[in-house]
Amino acid sequence: xxxxxxxxxxxxxxxxxxxxxxxxxxxxxxxxxxxxxxxxxxxxxxxxxxxxxxxxxxxxxxxxxxxxxxxxxxxxxxxxxxxxxxxxxxxxxxxxxxxxxxxxxxxxxxxxxxxxxxxxxxxxxxxxxxxxxxxxxxxxxxxxxxxxxxxxxxxxxxxxxxxxxxxxxxxxxxxxxxxxxxxxxxxxxxxxxxxxxxxxxxxxxxxxxxxxxxxxxxxxxxxxxxxxxxxxxxxxxxxxxxxxxxxxxxxxxxxxxxxxxxxxxxxxxxxxxxxxxxxxxxxxxxxxxxxxxxxxxxxxxxxxxxxxxxxxxxxxxxxxxxxxxxxxxxxxxxxxxxxxxxxxxxxxxxxxxxxxxxxxxxxxxxxxxxxxxxxxxxxxxxxxxxxxxxxxxxxxxxx
Amino acid sequence: xxxxxxxxxxxxxxxxxxxxxxxxxxxxxxxxxxxxxxxxxxxxxxxxxxxxxxxxxxxxxxxxxxxxxxxxxxxxxxxxxxxxxxxxxxxxxxxxxxxxxxxxxxxxxxxxxxxxxxxxxxxxxxxxxxxxxxxxxxxxxxxxxxxxxxxxxxxxxxxxxxxxxxxxxxxxxxxxxxxxxxxxxxxxxxxxxxxxxxxxxxxxxxxxxxxxxxxxxxxxxxxxxxxxxxxxxxxxxxxxxxxxxxxxxxxxxxxxxxxxxxxxxxxxxxxxxxxxxxxxxxxxxxxxxxxxxxxxxxxxxxxxxxxxxxxxxxxxxxxxxxxxxxxxxxxxxxxxxxxxxxxxxxxxxxxxxxxxxxxxxxxxxxxxxxxxxxxxxxxxxxxxxxxxxxxxxxxxxxxxxxxxxxxxxxxxxxxxxxxxxxxxxxxxxxxxxxxxxxxxxxxxxxxxxxxxxxxxxxxxxxxxxxxxxxxxxxxxxxxxxxxxxxxxxxxxxxxxxxxxxxxx
Numbered sequence: 001x002x003x004x005x006x007x008x009x010x011x012x013x014x015x016x017x018x019x020x021x022x023x024x025x026x027x028x029x030x031x032x033x034x035x036x037x038x039x040x041x042x043x044x045x046x047x048x049x050x051x052x053x054x055x056x057x058x059x060x061x062x063x064x065x066x067x068x069x070x071x072x073x074x075x076x077x078x079x080x081x082x083x084x085x086x087x088x089x090x091x092x093x094x095x096x097x098x099x100x101x102x103x104x105x106x107x108x109x110x111x112x113x114x115x116x117x118x119x120x121x122x123x124x125x126x127x128x129x130x131x132x133x134x135x136x137x138x139x140x141x142x143x144x145x146x147x148x149x150x151x152x153x154x155x156x157x158x159x160x161x162x163x164x165x166x167x168x169x170x171x172x173x174x175x176x177x178x179x180x181x182x183x184x185x186x187x188x189x190x191x192x193x194x195x196x197x198x199x200x201x202x203x204x205x206x207x208x209x210x211x212x213x214x215x216x217x218x219x220x221x222x223x224x225x226x227x228x229x230x231x232x233x234x235x236x237x238x239x240x241x242x243x244x245x246x247x248x249x250x251x252x253x254x255x256x257x258x259x260x261x262x263x264x265x266x267x268x269x270x271x272x273x274x275x276x277x278x279x280x281x282x283x284x285x286x287x288x289x290x291x292x293x294x295x296x297x298x299x300x301x302x303x304x305x306x307x308x309x310x311x312x313x314x315x316x317x318x319x320x321x322x323x324x325x326x327x328x329x330x331x332x333x334x335x336x337x338x339x340x341x342x343x344x345x346x347x348x349x350x351x352x353x354x355x356x357x358x359x360x361x362x363x364x365x366x367x368x369x370x371x372x373x374x375x376x377x378x379x380x381x382x383x384x385x386x387x388x389x390x391x392x393x394x395x396x397x398x399x
Numbered sequence: 400x401x402x403x404x405x406x407x408x409x410x411x412x413x414x415x416x417x418x419x420x421x422x423x424x425x426x427x428x429x430x431x432x433x434x435x436x437x438x439x440x441x442x443x444x445x446x447x448x449x450x451x452x453x454x455x456x457x458x459x460x461x462x463x464x465x466x467x468x469x470x471x472x473x474x475x476x477x478x479x480x481x482x483x484x485x486x487x488x489x490x491x492x493x494x495x496x497x498x499x500x501x502x503x504x505x506x507x508x509x510x511x512x513x514x515x516x517x518x519x520x521x522x523x524x525x526x527x528x529x530x531x532x533x534x535x536x537x538x539x540x541x542x543x544x545x546x547x548x549x550x551x552x553x554x555x556x557x558x559x560x561x562x563x564x565x566x567x568x569x570x571x572x573x574x575x576x577x578x579x580x581x582x583x584x585x586x587x588x589x590x591x592x593x594x595x596x597x598x599x600x601x602x603x604x605x606x607x608x609x610x611x612x613x614x615x616x617x618x619x620x621x622x623x624x625x626x627x628x629x630x631x632x633x634x635x636x637x638x639x640x641x642x643x644x645x646x647x648x649x650x651x652x653x654x655x656x657x658x659x660x661x662x663x664x665x666x667x668x669x670x671x672x673x674x675x676x677x678x679x680x681x682x683x684x685x686x687x688x689x690x691x692x693x694x695x696x697x698x699x700x701x702x703x704x705x706x707x708x709x710x711x712x713x714x715x716x717x718x719x720x721x722x723x724x725x726x727x728x729x730x731x732x733x734x735x736x737x738x739x740x741x742x743x744x745x746x747x748x749x750x751x752x753x754x755x756x757x758x759x760x761x762x763x764x765x766x767x768x769x770x771x772x773x774x775x776x777x778x779x780x781x782x783x784x785x786x787x788x789x790x791x792x793x794x795x796x797x798x799x800x801x802x803x804x805x806x807x808x809x810x811x812x813x814x815x816x817x818x819x820x821x822x823x824x825x826x827x828x829x830x831x832x833x834x835x836x837x838x839x840x841x842x843x844x845x846x847x848x849x850x851x852x853x854x855x856x857x858x859x860x861x862x863x864x865x866x867x868x869x870x871x872x873x874x875x876x877x878x879x880x881x882x883x884x885x886x887x888x889x890x891x892x893x894x895x896x897x898x899x900x901x902x903x
């Protein structure tokens with residue numbers, strides 16, 4: 001029995017090593033990997049390719065044809081790339097870097113991905129794979145988000161994590177980062193689960209280096225790209241399918257009509273997962289995609305309850321009233337008009353002056369008050385609404 | 400053997416330098432040598448002078464003629480010494496009596512037919528001359544007369560000059576019809592529709608001498624707005640007008656019969672070379688665009704497109720009001736105190752980085768903004784966004800306030816600044832701010848909050864206070880600065896490096 005197990009373990013290692021090696025070749029993507037693995041095992045495909053018999057592997061021929069039209073040349077390139085590679089050393093390198101290497105078909109491979117029609121044949125993981133047993137919700141959205149969008153993403157993430165729901169996202173700028181940053185340094189409750197496009201050794205964008213580490217420590221970081229993979233364009237939509245496949249539901253917080261989050265939503269629809277979207281102001285470009293989704297039948301998110309109901313956890317956790325709503329300072333007059341204008345999206349001082357029919361000093365004074373109340377923030381030349389007051393600032397009469 | 404020494408002058412940078420043209424004629428192999436560091440254009444005088452003397456009715460002596468341009472240690476550039484050389488040769492060869500040129504200086508270029516041609520830089524040249532009378536070309540006479548100093552005699556040809564010097568004819572009296580003023584200078588602010596914030600920023604910039612950065616997509620009207628700024632500035636007083644006129648004259652521009660009273664506007668393109676912008680280049684050390692903008696406005700459109708070396712070179716004039724050009728043989732200090740107005744696109748997509756709407760990838764924005772150095776950005780006290788005006792404003796909007804009304808407020812504010820001992824509030828020293836720009840408790844709190852949030856540096860704090868002082872001055876408020884003044888100053892100072900939406 002031990003001998004058989006030993007042989008099986010050796011076979012599995014060979015298979016993993018071959019998958020990593022194949023995935024490291026430019027022009028071989030997730031679909032080809034999966035096809036190689038399903039047909040005769042990646043190990044066979046790899047040895048064929050190295051021996052110059054790549055033409056015998058149907059999946060490789062197909063990939064070559066797709067990529068360069070001229071099969072023989074493409075196959076020759078695959079072979080040239082493969083010639084210098086040591087598959088076993090690649091596997092050892094990933095393990096030495098502290099990554100779990102998971103091949104499809106082995107028992108530890110995540111159940112959520114196992115039966116997916118576009119499952120990644122090889123998966124690299126850092127952190128705790130157990131987090132995938134939690135209920136999961138993806139929070140995704142645009143990189144160039146508004147303040148309100150980032151706050152919404154953050155508060156949804158916190159409220160979901162409070163109820164034991166883990167939050168899946170892509171560690172991109174904007175919404176993705178806001179959702180994960182809000183829960184990355186917590187302990188207990190739901191955890192951040194990041195699915196990224198590059199290899200796990202590389203934070204992209206670079207300024208998310210810290211967040212990257214935090215997610216790996218507090219939760220789980222996953223990728224189907226081996227070490228050294230460039231952040232090529234195609235990897236991002238491919239990563240989005242993993243986000244959709246990992247999640248019980250996908251929430252789009254803000255997205256332009258042609259944003260990448262729309263692809264994540266589409267992947268979720270293809271997998272019969274509920275898609276939710278945070279409704280924004282009808283004229284705000286940042287919310288156009290979310291509103292498109294709602295028009296197409298996505299569930300609007302009013303608060304976290306809508307998300308919990310969508311994943312079937314709704315009944316178990318009664319939602320108490322948001323405590324800060326009552327605390328929220330109310331404003332009137334000119335300040336209220338400025339806030340109303342900002343509801344439609346970020347504005348410059350000039351736009352507010354024109355819209356408000358008020359002198360610059362007057363508008364400025366109102367903005368100063370609103371900033372002090374934490375109802376408005378400024379980034380660059382833009383004034384934006386916040387979701388809730390940020391500080392303990394309270395209205396104070398001018399002395 | 401004859402000798403003569405004729406006073407004349409040349410221009411280096413924006414200053415005239417006295418030159419004594421010494422001519423020595425003696426027996427020897429006939430010919431003319433010029434010594435005393437003449438450059439190529441100056442050495443060519445040899446051939447021009449000979450032809451002109453013959454054309455003017457003189458004879459060319461069969462003598463060995465040596466011309467020394469004293470002091471011989473500095474380089475002589477240009478053709479302004481032609482006339483003095485010709486007179487010197489005539490004197491040294493005995494064709495003119497020394498008495499007739501006593502206390503006369505000569506400036507002008509000669510043509511082969513004896514015409515006396517105008518020379519660039521006549522104002523600083525005449526200014527440098529220390530004798531009672533100066534003979535200049537007719538074409539330069541109007542400008543030369545602007546200088547308080549020597550009596551100006553205008554001549555059109557060398558023959559005419561010889562006749563007058565010999566007493567055969569009276570000094571010629573050339574008709575000099577006044578040149579028409581440069582047309583189309585009247586650009587009025589009332590032609591600008593909408594854009595309340597930029598209008599205000601222009602007014603504050605004009606009143607307080609605060610440098611202004613306009614950030615906006617192409618077509619938003621940045622150039623149109625900038626070109627209206629000189630119209631808001633007060634006219635130059637006599638001494639600044641003289642200074643500005645000297646610079647423009649040194650750059651080879653005709654003053655068209657009057658001192659430059661309107662603050663100039665210079666708008667060099669970003670492809671202009673370093674020398675064209677900063678000055679120098681040839682041995683004449685021509686003033687560059689930054690000096691031509693002295694006393695007025697330097698407008699740099701597409702700021703981020705200027706080569707970083709050029710932008711770095713702007714720091715000295717912004718700090719000291721002068722630019723020092725140093726070359727191996729020469730150095731010159733050129734005046735360059737200007738109001739800097741710059742424009743740039745917020746980002747390639749034109750959405751001005753509006754959070755949630757800008758489509759530019761993060762990397763592009765970062766690269767774009769990285770082109771501007773922090774120290775340069777810090778010089779802009781006013782940084783405002785210029786968005787394209789809405790259609791309704793273009794078609795239906797009522798015309799804005801005219802330049803006259805704004806200029807009146809600007810002039811009043813400048814008066815207040817002069818009362819504080821500076822030309823404009825931007826020049827108030829940090830140590831004087833507590834005296835001239837105190838703040839109310841509430842404004843103090845606001846500044847403290849902003850400082851704590853890290854959006855304002857200590858240097859920025861002083862700048863905000865100066866701008867707030869100007870805002871208050873324009874509003875006729877002479878007490879401590881209120882939160883409204885300080886808040887407006889803060890809001891007119893957008894942080895450009897902080898691309899919207901990348902506040903991760």
